[in-house]
Amino acid sequence: MRFSAIDPMTPAERRTGGVLAAIFGLRMLGLFLVLPVFVVLAKHLPGGDDAALVGLALGAYGLTQAFLQIPFGIASDRFGRKPVIVFGLLLFAAGSFVAAAAPNIHVMILGRVLQGAGAISAAITALAADLTREQHRTKVMAMIGASIGLVFAASLVIAPPLAAALGLSGLFVLIGALALGAIVLLFAAVPPAPSFATHERPPFSAVLFDAKLARINFGVFALHLMQTALWVVIPPALITAGLPGGEHWKIYLPAVLLSFAVMVPAVIAAEKRGRMRSIYAGAVALLVLVQGGLALFGGGLWSVGFWLLLFFVAFNILEALQPSLISRLAPPAAKGAALGIYNTTQSFGLFLGGALGGWLVKHHGAVGVHLACAVLGIIWLMLASRLATPQPLTN
Numbered sequence: 001m002r003f004s005a006i007d008p009m010t011p012a013e014r015r016t017g018g019v020l021a022a023i024f025g026l027r028m029l030g031l032f033l034v035l036p037v038f039v040v041l042a043k044h045l046p047g048g049d050d051a052a053l054v055g056l057a058l059g060a061y062g063l064t065q066a067f068l069q070i071p072f073g074i075a076s077d078r079f080g081r082k083p084v085i086v087f088g089l090l091l092f093a094a095g096s097f098v099a100a101a102a103p104n105i106h107v108m109i110l111g112r113v114l115q116g117a118g119a120i121s122a123a124i125t126a127l128a129a130d131l132t133r134e135q136h137r138t139k140v141m142a143m144i145g146a147s148i149g150l151v152f153a154a155s156l157v158i159a160p161p162l163a164a165a166l167g168l169s170g171l172f173v174l175i176g177a178l179a180l181g182a183i184v185l186l187f188a189a190v191p192p193a194p195s196f197a198t199h200e201r202p203p204f205s206a207v208l209f210d211a212k213l214a215r216i217n218f219g220v221f222a223l224h225l226m227q228t229a230l231w232v233v234i235p236p237a238l239i240t241a242g243l244p245g246g247e248h249w250k251i252y253l254p255a256v257l258l259s260f261a262v263m264v265p266a267v268i269a270a271e272k273r274g275r276m277r278s279i280y281a282g283a284v285a286l287l288v289l290v291q292g293g294l295a296l297f298g299g300g301l302w303s304v305g306f307w308l309l310l311f312f313v314a315f316n317i318l319e320a321l322q323p324s325l326i327s328r329l330a331p332p333a334a335k336g337a338a339l340g341i342y343n344t345t346q347s348f349g350l351f352l353g354g355a356l357g358g359w360l361v362k363h364h365g366a367v368g369v370h371l372a373c374a375v376l377g378i379i380w381l382m383l384a385s386r387l388a389t390p391q392p393l394t395n
Helices: 011-032 038-044 051-079 081-100 105-116 121-130 134-189 204-208 211-240 249-272 276-297 301-329 332-384
Strands: none
Touching (some): 011 121, 038 211, 051 081, 051 105, 051 121, 051 211, 051 332, 081 121, 081 134, 121 134, 121 301, 211 332, 249 301, 276 301, 301 332
């Protein structure tokens, strides 16, 4: 990532990157708003006292995401990015309203499944890649990644008071309204994407089994499995340590904001100084350290805060680097398909993180969750050491 006065981002690239980051952020805010409060509030639903069902509801969003990201990505290559994004946001809004009206945990799971049917991550990131030059693509992907981190930080602060004021039902109504607002923003501020309809598309199997892309796909799977599993165990742990749910932001917010101070120079070093593999592998190693630290020393508030800070540092670095790598390594006419596969594996991680995290908590406690994630991280680290990276870009 080189910031140069010779060939800076154009105003159109900056505006497009900012608006797409905002659209992605609005959708992710809808996802993140429920993470800090769902496990606690779902107990008030009939069936919500079953930890496995609550974990399933938390991760069910990722299940339909996993099945539909590839079809949505391919559809965006063929029919255009914007129509696919609009259709997905409408499905996400519909699922939010179903969840808002859920009379029990089973209907809540159905609403979360329908939310996940709005599988637009591939189409949005492909649109961002279409509308920016390659030398600036990591910057735009970092903007989108930063929007994820920022809305996550915001959700940690506003979710508890919003949940207290609106309840779980009202929270999902708000989430549906945010999705509809994102549609308005898409048409008001994002230019049309160039067409790749005349380009020869490689076979889907060639994209699916590409070894360079597969390593990154495994990484995003592991990252989001760890993230969702973490939110099965962290809120109850903080309550056990004596911090009420409405005050969890006092731990989350400083950890997220401080992590950006480390993330930004790390991403710049990865691109500008050609240290992509070492920064990437270092972030993965940090995730393994975090899981081991939480398993062994995660009992107190200060300890949880410290390990969460390190988690967010690694998470934000990887969220910026991985989609940029996919968009640059994939064939131009198959970016939607490649990002669909990427987001499918991400969604499987979201689903399994909730479902497996809930099962492990029920049968092996929080330590079982952290140890399982640590093993997954070690496998990822071995793959990351052989990561193929593009040449550093200069303007």
